[in-house]
Amino acid sequence: MDTIILSIFAIIILLYSYKEGLGHISEPSAGFFGFIVGIILFITSILLGLSNFMKATKQHSKLGGRGLLSFCKVIGAMIAYGILLERFGILLTTFVTSLLLFARKDDLTSFRWPLLTVITTIGVYFVFVIFLKCHFPQGPIERILFNK
């Protein structure tokens, strides 16, 4: 599988490099180096495929169960951060993202979970906004709290 994906990718690099222009060997153009990289990638992926074919391939651990749930939770939280930040500001976005990240099925009724979220949000605001003076989009909470 790796070999097929990598070989296709190498062919795309080769085609695009050719399209960018190879120039002459004494005066290489924009696609020249990319073309060499594409050739090396193509040859190596074929060699990798051959060596995998000849020897027993190692079983890679698969994603599933609790690992899959945590994986989806983290990715979902990060995408949510990207979507929310420019609309709702740093405070609300950090709060929501932290809430998602700290949430654990066996800990949902405990007060520790929201407490950690609040501490993280306040900590982030102090470190990035007050101490490091970074600029973030303003959200409704900043407008209410700081009258901005």
Add this chain to the structure above:
Amino acid sequence: MSTFDLLVLGFKVAGQPENLLACLVGVFIGTLVGVLPGIGPIATMSILLPITFGLGSTASIIMLAGIFYGAMYGGSTTSILVNIPGEAASVVTCIDGYQMARQGRAGPALGVSAIGSFIGGTVSVVGLMFFSQWLAAWAVRFGPAEYAALMFFGLIAVVFLVQESISKGLIMMCLGLFLRMIGQDITSGKPRFTFGIFQLQGGIDFLPLVMGLFGISEVLINLEKPETREFISTKIKQIWPSFSDLKKCVGPIFRATGLGFFLGLIPGGGVITSPFFSYALEKKLSKNPEDFGKGAIEGVAGPETANNAASISGFVPLFSLGIPASVAIALLLGAMMIHGVQPGPLFMQQKPEMFWGVVASMYIGNLVCLILNLPLIGVWVQLLRVPFRILFPLITIFCLIGVYTVNNNILDVYLMVLFGVAGYFLRKRDYEPAPLAIAFVLEPLVEENFRQALAISQGSFYIFVSRPISCGFVIISLLIIGISIWKEISKYKSH
């Protein structure tokens, strides 16, 4: 100016409040991440890169360097007490360190590892001072052919030493080279490999790439690991080793310092390989080799000294030749480039205050690390109890905010997530991201010098073998490739 005068200048620079604070914060964070299993110095350096942009160039390099060598000190604590290496360079310390802890000798094990680390680190800084100057004076004669050959050697050495399979390493190297080519052609400025996407015309930033590949993928990988740790809970007493322990460790510490220093100069993981070599050497030289694996103090002293010596000597090729010997050093190179500083043979002449400031800060940093790791060891032991379920949300939040603050561009956040997921799946399939990151950093230099060399020689590849230095690098690189192919074939035959 003599070396002594330059060192005095370095101490003046390192003693400035901003630089001193950067050094203290760097070694503190380094020790912290070294102690905590699940997050290593590379991930931390990549996560903290955006914060260093607010600092001056010297302060940011001092801080990042401090994180790197500070982690080498802290890594031993986890290896000795939990039998889990805090970072890759402390794997060997687990063997005898943990056995010593089980026998109630955790204190001397931690003490000797801190002392060995201090000696290895400090002696290596002396070596760095003299060796860098000598190497830079030699490298001034390099032309494009020599540089291209040197970069080629650096890439091949990293691929060979970091990756178990050379084909996978080469694939990662090619991907790194290609990703950096996206954007604009370095000579003509013409857009290339943008696939019609306007946002790609500025190229892919270094930060989303490294924060995704090392920070986010590290979090995702660790989510699958069990949280239960076998922790040595007895009170740690008598940190200072006894006279007989110290006597046993003198030889291993000094041998490991030399070994670590020279292995650290070779691109591709001297920090990780040197503890293994040191352990094997000490076992071979020992009068009681049967004690190794059962709590021999020499088995802690040697490897811990070696990884610290190698972590410092890795700065020699960076400062004098401009090539990174490891991923952590590649991150430093990336940070220097972002600050508009190009390390190489002329770096010490053009930026003496920066070079000598960083060198002097290493003397200070090593001393601080010794203080942090001897009297304050109890604090770090308590930190080992912080569960990963608390750490990973904090790391993730820090990555998200950090990557956004650099350009205030939400696209960087998505790119980081994309590289994080890619890094996770690549690592699951045994593709280490290190060659990709190093190739990404080196690509402009490799391509520029390669194209210039071909233009000078009017298209003849003979230029790379007609000059003694470039010919030397080409031969060594081909030998490395040959050895790797031979190893792969032998592996196949043994199957």
